[in-house]
Amino acid sequence: MIAVERTPLAVDDAAHVKASPAVLGLEGQYSGWVEVEFFHPDPSGDDWIGVFSPANFSAAICEPENKRQYPPVLCTAPIKYQFAKFKNDGYSKSGKGYLKLQLINQREDFSFALFSGGLLKPKLIAVSNKVTFVNPKAPVYPRLAQGKSWNEMTVTWTSGYDIKEAVPFVEWGEKGGRRFLSPAGTLTFDRNSMCGAPARTVGWRHPGYIHTSYLKDLWPDSMYTYRLGHRLPNGTRVWSKSYSFKASPYPGQDSLQRVVIFGDMGKAEADGSNEYNNFQPGSLNTTNQIIRDLENIDMVVHIGDICYANGYLSQWDQFTAQIEPIASTVPYMVGSGNHERDWPGTGSFYGNLDSGGECGVPAQTVFYTPAENRAKFWYATDYGMFRFCIAHTEEDWRPGTEQYKFIEHCLSSVDRQKQPWLIFLAHRVLGYSSNSYYGFEGTFEEPMGREALQELWQKYKVDLAFYGHVHNYERTCPVYQSQCVVNASNHYSGPFQATTHVVVGGAGASLSDFITSKIQWSHFRDFDHGFGKLTAFNHSSLLFEYKKSRDGNVYDHFTISRDYRDVLACSVDNCPRTSLAS
Template sequence: MLRAAVIVGVVAVLASVSSAAPVLEGRMTDSSSFDPPTQVHLALGDTAGASMVVSWITTNASAGHVYYGTSKDKLNTRVEQLADAERYTFQSTYGEHYVSGLIHHAKIPNLAPLTKYYYRCGADGFGYSDVFSFTTPPVVGTSKFIFSVIGDLGQTANSSSTIEHIKSDPTTNLTVIVGDLSYADSAERTTPTRNCTQRRWDSWGELVEHVFANQPLMTLPGNHEIEQEGPPPATQEKFLAYQKRFRMPWKESGATNGNLYYSFEVGPVHFIMLNSYMDFDKGSQQYEWLLQDLKKVDRSVTPWLFASMHAPWYNSNVFHHNEPEETGMRAAMEDIMFKHNVDAIFSGHVHAYERMFPVYKNKTNPEAPTYLNIGDAGNREGPAYLYFPQPKWSAYREPAFGHGRVEIFNATHAHWTWHKNLNSEATVSDDVWLVRNAAIPSSPYKHGLTPLFGRTFDGFAPYKSF
């Protein structure tokens, strides 16, 4: 196929459903019991996008539920938690003893595709959230779908610009974050090692709520989610906050390590979410899971196959160049990604945008995946400006903040755009067609044409005509 022009964790609370009419107290006046949800966010609740997980945090309200419906004024269906929420404790090597709020997860099942739902979460006697809404994704196997991709978000003014740009696009109903979310592990730089300040997770959750309470956020862990602070022996469980605060469909996709790696499907796409910071060598749990997941993909149903991990396999920036997680994972997995005709691979870690030509074993190859490095969403460490001389496999690179957008038109054509943050506006600075062969979904193109990269591909008309 010609590819391009161009989880140790908390088991989320499942839920039962009732249709009893709700009595919502809303903003209560009794301050002694007032404990409404904060940091509300969504994730797909299964591998096919037919359910939605609602996550939120309260101070003391251990019980909780979600009311939802297709009318803002008729939230008539109630989803109950099957277990109390839970806290986690983080003892910093350098003094901070943090106890989280109570973290809730509830799943809304059996949702209709391409339907707008309204919901609010909370608990009787403690108060409820505002009413949020989301639009469900298309049925697996349908052709059209649009989503955003970001990495290394953080919580700066640049971070805010990026998520506002995503929010302002009414056509996107899902965002993929390829790791490094809150940067809670780098809030204090005066200590011998990076001091984890877990309160930064709370401020991050509040920062992104207005976006990701209204569209699902599908994420994977980066190096800043490890949070195993201090010299050996480290005192904290790896990925502790990440595992507790999010609920991805890991169990539904056959994984056994919580949110650390998993897959899901939406419309015409099969997404694979991998972990650069746990064992990925041949024979490891993650590697064997990946093999089985790739074998299960039916390209006649989901013709597009995308993979993501935090540390990029190809990178011409001086920063994070050829780190062990990058070269090691590539050595272990590049062959099977190529064999199974993965169309594109998204990564972060490097705080600059870079798009590669289709590349395999350091050589351009039209049958290989297109690599897209998108670790430029706005983190506090700033853009990575230093580059090596541009390799032949590097198509476009720019050290600026922004976000990516993928618009899939059908089984053969998808349009990638990278939107740079420029004076608070999202300006398209790079765009390219990804083109594949639907007639032989699991095979590459063999027509011998030279791939072109740019605003059109192979003479095709602008994307709006598809």
């Protein structure tokens, strides 16, 4: 139940809020800018404008049930908000203000409301006219993901059309070639699927309908175009704009293959407005740098803490809109983190409130992953010469568990002659980090992390392990049992010695401090926003680069040169048993 107090109204007939234009998306756009003009005869410095969707909202106050509920403390959480004095220097005297705000198509109409009393004791002063998109239900925000086979691409998108209203499908084909129609399955979820507040209460907003289509039997490296469609009962079709992608290479194929990896990016507002969980200042820089370099990127892996909605569900729309130029063009593979899954009493390995009551449902529905069980969120995916084993740190990974068996199977089942580059990924740092809170614990890792898994990494010769969760960048030497097996370098050659561990959790969220002392396995640390990029040139040459989000330049890098015989060679704790027989 929501604890509702009386609605504090201070509506003033002399006050007003006016928004224009009233209709957006006249040329099919899924976003648009609105000019909001307002007047309050009795202004104060803590007046603010809230953006609400649907346009009819509750201005009643709902007291927070837990620490994951934040101000403004309204029973209907605004999509976002901005203080009336923002870029309106004379507002406190004149009461007149003007804001330019960006809206995205979120299946419903919008209104803008002026409040006094600040965020903790909001009093409604005036509400604007309604603003809507031409077709609020239009198909939007396509996100590609690799399917369960190498020659399959999945397309997932959001719309306002229930399957009873319209039939979803994708029209697609090779560029300039024959067109195909592929059906799409449809999922959604309701408030009862949420595990707690705010997701189940003030932060609830219907997610729309999530459609996924499977484009099969693709030709390796071929260019395809596609568009999203819905067939209405009268036979007319509603279309998205056209998009394109390049099909994945055959596993083991020798060609240039480039993958961007990061965690903890989140989202931010291009118009400078505020939102719940507004602590991802590097998010837009990272997004824009990736968009700028997109022609040199084949796939993206976002390893958990995806958008930090934390129970304010409208933000999943905001995130998918932000990454649309990326995710509509290259596979956008996601992992799950604490801010997607964790909630007390729901089976998550950690019993905290970090998901804001979402308990994994939006993440596993809004994004497709080629997992056997999308709720468990661990899976393998191949891209050419790469094998990626993506773990789920919010479920138990220790020996004897279902996930441990998956990890060992993923690492052991790859043919290293064809796919020499074996990569392990997880949200929390199961390897090594000199982040301050791990240092305070004295673990320099997620407790029980490497103790459970380091023998697998060493046995199966995992080249690199990537993590998020810690909001900075750090690279180790090739390390095993907390010892550098070889000294850190910018170039490694010859037989595998040990796994290099890389924290790339600085894609957007507020930065995490390092401990002040230097640890011998920690080679390069950066307290800044950034992301990683892997480039496989061929079966013998791999490049890793760390780029800052502020400028896209490379600040750390290393290469690996290794032939197949070097993969077969034995090092510490990974020599196979042999026979004396000849």
